[in-house]
Amino acid sequence: MAQKKKKATSDRILNAAERLFAQHGFDGVTMRQIMRAAGADVALAYYHFKSKRDLFDAVMLRRVEVVNEMRLQALERVERSHDKDDPATVEEIIAAFVHPLLDQLARNQEEWRHYYALIAQINNSPEFGGAVMTKYFDPLVRRFIQALRRAMPDSDPADIFWGYQFLSGALTLTFAETGRLDNLSEGLCRSDDMDAANARMPAFIAAGFRALCMPKPKLAQLKAKPKKK
Amino acid sequence: MAQKKKKATSDRILNAAERLFAQHGFDGVTMRQIMRAAGADVALAYYHFKSKRDLFDAVMLRRVEVVNEMRLQALERVERSHDKDDPATVEEIIAAFVHPLLDQLARNQEEWRHYYALIAQINNSPEFGGAVMTKYFDPLVRRFIQALRRAMPDSDPADIFWGYQFLSGALTLTFAETGRLDNLSEGLCRSDDMDAANARMPAFIAAGFRALCMPKPKLAQLKAKPKKK
DNA sequence: GTCTATACGGCGATAGAC
DNA sequence: GTCTATCGCCGTATAGAC
Numbered sequence: 001m002a003q004k005k006k007k008a009t010s011d012r013i014l015n016a017a018e019r020l021f022a023q024h025g026f027d028g029v030t031m032r033q034i035m036r037a038a039g040a041d042v043a044l045a046y047y048h049f050k051s052k053r054d055l056f057d058a059v060m061l062r063r064v065e066v067v068n069e070m071r072l073q074a075l076e077r078v079e080r081s082h083d084k085d086d087p088a089t090v091e092e093i094i095a096a097f098v099h100p101l102l103d104q105l106a107r108n109q110e111e112w113r114h115y116y117a118l119i120a121q122i123n124n125s126p127e128f129g130g131a132v133m134t135k136y137f138d139p140l141v142r143r144f145i146q147a148l149r150r151a152m153p154d155s156d157p158a159d160i161f162w163g164y165q166f167l168s169g170a171l172t173l174t175f176a177e178t179g180r181l182d183n184l185s186e187g188l189c190r191s192d193d194m195d196a197a198n199a200r201m202p203a204f205i206a207a208g209f210r211a212l213c214m215p216k217p218k219l220a221q222l223k224a225k226p227k228k229k
Numbered sequence: 230m231a232q233k234k235k236k237a238t239s240d241r242i243l244n245a246a247e248r249l250f251a252q253h254g255f256d257g258v259t260m261r262q263i264m265r266a267a268g269a270d271v272a273l274a275y276y277h278f279k280s281k282r283d284l285f286d287a288v289m290l291r292r293v294e295v296v297n298e299m300r301l302q303a304l305e306r307v308e309r310s311h312d313k314d315d316p317a318t319v320e321e322i323i324a325a326f327v328h329p330l331l332d333q334l335a336r337n338q339e340e341w342r343h344y345y346a347l348i349a350q351i352n353n354s355p356e357f358g359g360a361v362m363t364k365y366f367d368p369l370v371r372r373f374i375q376a377l378r379r380a381m382p383d384s385d386p387a388d389i390f391w392g393y394q395f396l397s398g399a400l401t402l403t404f405a406e407t408g409r410l411d412n413l414s415e416g417l418c419r420s421d422d423m424d425a426a427n428a429r430m431p432a433f434i435a436a437g438f439r440a441l442c443m444p445k446p447k448l449a450q451l452k453a454k455p456k457k458k
Numbered sequence: 459g460t461c462t463a464t465a466c467g468g469c470g471a472t473a474g475a476c
Numbered sequence: 477g478t479c480t481a482t483c484g485c486c487g488t489a490t491a492g493a494c
Contacts, residue, residue, distance in 0.1 A: 009477080023355050027256035031470065041479055046471060048477095117355055124353040126252050126346055129407030138413055145413075161414040162429045168409075169402025170395035178358030180397075184367055184374075185390040200391045203444075204437035211436030212429055238459080259487060270461055275489060277459095 010048045012038045018059045022118035026056055026128070060122075063115050064136045070100035071140060075147060091206040093147045098171060098201050105175075106194035113177065113192070120176035123168065148209065155213035163209045170205065239277045241267045247288045251347040255285055255357070289351075292344050293365045299329035300369060304376060320435040322376045327400060327430050334404075335423035342406065342421070349405035352397065377438065384442035392438045399434065 016037035020029040031052055035042045049055040074096035082088045105112050122128045141164065148160050177191040189196065245266035249258040260281055264271045278284040303325035311317045334341050351357045370393065377389050406420040418425065 025254050025256055025354065025356070027254055028356065030468075032468080042470090043472080043480085044478065052470070120353045121350075121355075123409075124349045124402055124405045124407070125254065126350075126405060126407050127254070127257065129405060130409045130412060133407070133409050134412045138409075141413060158414070158418050158425070159429065161410060161418045162425060163433060164413070165403060165410050165418075166399035166430065166433050169398040169400070171398070172402070173353055173394060173398025176353045176355060176358060178353070178355050178362070180352075180359045180362050180367075181390060181394050183359060183363045184370060184393070185387070189387050189390045189394075196387070196391060200388065200441055201395065204392060204395050204441045207440030208433035208437040212433045215432070260489085261486080271488090272462085272490080273460065281488070 009038075009040060009044065013040065013045055013048060013055070014059055014062060017055055018062075018118065019114040021056060021059060022114040022121065025121060025125075026052075031055075059115075059118070060132065060136060063112070067101060067104065068137070068140045070104065071097060072143065074100050075143060079147065087151055087153075088147060089206075090148065090151050090209050091202055093144060093151055094167070094206045094209070095202040097144050097167075098205070099198060101171070101175075102194045102198040102201070106198065109192070109194075116175035117177055120172040123172040148213075152209070152213045159213045160209075163205075163212050166208060167205050170201065174201070238267075238269060238273065242269065242274055242277060242284070243288055243291060246284055247291075247347065248343040250285060250288060251343040251350065254350060255281075260284075288344075288347070289361065289365060292341070296330060296333065297366070297369045299333070300326060301372065303329050304373060308376065316380055316382075317376060318435075319377065319380050319438050320431055322373060322380055323396070323435045323438070324431040326373050326396070327434070328427060330400070330404075331423045331427040331430070335427065338421070338423075345404035346406055349401040352401040377442075381438070381442045388442045389438075392434075392441050395437060396434050399430065403430070 013034065017029075017034045020034055020037060023029075031045050032042055034055075035045050038045075045052075045055060049058055075093070078088050078092045078096050101116070105116055122132050145160055145164060148163075149155065149157070152160070174191075174197050179191055181189050181191045242263065246258075246263045249263055249266060252258075260271055260274050263284075264274050267274075274281075274284060278287055304322065307317050307321045307325050330345070334345055351361050374389055374393060377392075378384065378386065381389070403420075403426045408420055410418050410420045
């Protein structure tokens, strides 16, 4: 029961921290606010997590393995259904990258939305963005980039990296749920409508990749004499 | 000379604040740090700008009219070179939205890069994102969305708004210059290479819009009998 | 316009009783 | 595991001399 209670408390701390970090940023929140929201004393945060920065890392770590595993499995499922003569399409690869995230968010909104909003902030922060995103996500991203390269074998690698940059920005802004889309569309679209995002993003992004990596002149040239470089 | 000096000081404060807000976020910076970087006393910040939040707004305002005016003129130039029978293309409209920003950044990097990085953070922040971006940018954005609607007259308005959301995310992450692209590509691409971004973004985004708003069945139908609607 | 001095509260973090 | 008490420091902001 001591163990059970420990788990419950540290989870409550993580939940409160996740929500508040996502809403106000790392520096926009104090440990006292977090612990007030968690319903426990400040000292307990330091007992469980040692420091504010370590608490932040714990918040990041808790969910990252779950989503990355889902996405890896989605990619492997796509790859298993193809082979060398029939490579996976760009659409399928992008969908494997995007859908598990948006599905999770659509189904488990209350539990996951703050985590996603936090990722959106981190991804665009010069202070954390480079290092934290690289650390937690790039191993998986490299696998997806390899898959994209196989799907577009004559593309310039730089085009694929830039395409990933655009994908990453589009995806994380969708996570941010800032309400701007709601304002702009005067209520026609809602930032938190993940079904709407899910239905549109893979088509949008895949078309972008194709235009970037396989523009029509190149495509024609490619058909005429393949494997030019 | 008193006036001259006043301008010089408040500009130095704005420059220091812009850089530090962009690097660490609004709450990640203190007035003392800003004024140390500006080489003046803390009290002067309050004399010139009244409060930290007002200083932030002044930082935002200083440049926003410049960039929005450039983008508006680029759009009007595009529209003037077309008419009802020959509407502007999606590529041209997106380029008018994106190019002035990236050009400015490529040419005046030292002066403008921190401002852009700040926009990237704001756009993805639940706390400021919705309100601040709406306030400063949405009037212009509405004009671009009207132009896009004219370029794709049979599209679902919701598709255009979601496309804009993806565009906005891709654009601002490119501004953030977090260094993640550098890590991921192992030096092949550089986050601050605005020529590379400039060359790729309009093609990528325009293709995305087209796939979203004018999927092939619709496109064929459109070609078969133009001037529908 | 600029600086000195200062107000008052909240910050992250820890020691130690229970 | 949990709470009380406390440390030393720094936050935003202002009053008033020059």
